[in-house]
Amino acid sequence: MLELFLMMLCGLSSRVLAKDTEAKGRFSSPVLDVRDRQLVLEKNQTLQLNCRGRWELKWDFPSSVPKGYPGAHVEESRCGKQANHYCSRLTLSPVLAQHTGSYRCRYGDKRRKPTSIYVYITDSQRPFVKVQKEIPDVVYMKEGENLVFPCRVTNPHTTVSLVKFPGHKLGTDQRNIIWNSRQGFIIRSPTYFYIGLFYCETIINGITYTNKFLTHRPVNKIQDVYLNNTGLVQALQGEMLALNCTVTAEWNSRVSISWTYPGQANSTASISKRITKSKTNMVFYSVIAIPKLRKADRGVYTCHVTSGPAKRQANTSVIVYDQPFIRLKHRDGPVVRAYAGQKSFRLSPKLRAFPDPEVIWLKDGMVAAEQCSRYHVDGYSLVIRDVAEEDAGVYTMLTGIQKFGLYQNLxxxxxxxxKPRIGEKEAVAVQDLETVPKSSRQALRCTSHGIPPPQMTWLWLPCPPKGLSPARLA
Structure with missing residues (x-):
């Protein structure tokens, strides 16, 4: 008996669980009271849609229905046998041709799938949803994507032709050229043939209506980005700063240039732009100018360039000094050493200055470059080629910024x-041995020269025993 009761209880629980699962599955998305995927109404009629779901509901209208449209009303209520469902009624009256589009009922949680219906509002005097002005709309050809001429219609049965200016009518093969009343003409794998002026055309009651489109193939290849100052930029407070960012790109490119820089929020900088064309590319210029630099303007200036998904940038650092200066000191002490025969030697003290100073090198009080052709100034350094003994001396570096009356010497x-060398070819040559009397006094001379002075050492080689020649002894 107990087993029978448990089996009945389990069966009842299974039916309740199945019913609850069915309800959850049914309302995992909101449910509309119309089963068709589209509705066709006439202008000035009333559109009414009812939506039901397990949670609170929201409506999404076509973009052509403005927010706060007075003819749009939404009524919300609780419904179901136990009032555990949410119901929402949308009323739109009167409907107009431009209200054609998709109407969606959804839950507040956007991750859940909405339910939608497409509504056509027919109007014999307005076959296209969008009434176009004289200027054609621009449609973009992107590599690897379909080209769409968005000439949506207000009646799904409208016959529309795609025409390439000046009058070449294209047929719809539903393979490469596809007509869709909700989207327009869709071109799969568009080629360069589709660059130009196109229009959608329909004739109603003898009147021709068109939507015109100008195709544009955007090019996003940025070839080069560079600044007029690529290294460190140094300037004095109060001076003007001008940085030019130059961008080269392919023809038909559309480039956006922006700057980030210190003190941007409170800066007095002005930015000017210019575009030029050459036979091979487009050149874009952007110049940022600050009339009077402040300490807050020092830092990194970056030129950002974008063209579609392509991005490039270039930057430089700016240092702003309070006043001009010269800082000069020895690099390796007041005495430096070189070697005779050295190919080149550089005299290069430590110098920091702004603006760049004038530099003159003296040797023993005379202009060095005028004394010898082997001396030349390279930047701030004095270079001596083929160093010789006579290059020793006292060198003076004169620096000055005449405009500001700043001078400093070192x-x-x-x-x-x-290298030491012996003046005589050989102090004592073996082949020049002479016989001298025993116990006589003799003087041997050896002269040498070198810097620093060399140390001299005498070595004595005893005479060979009788019967041996000096050569054999050696």
């Missing part, structure tokens, strides 16, 4: 080391 001594 003196250093150059010592040229010379």
């Amino acid at each position: 003196t250093l001594s150059l010592v040229v080391n010379v």
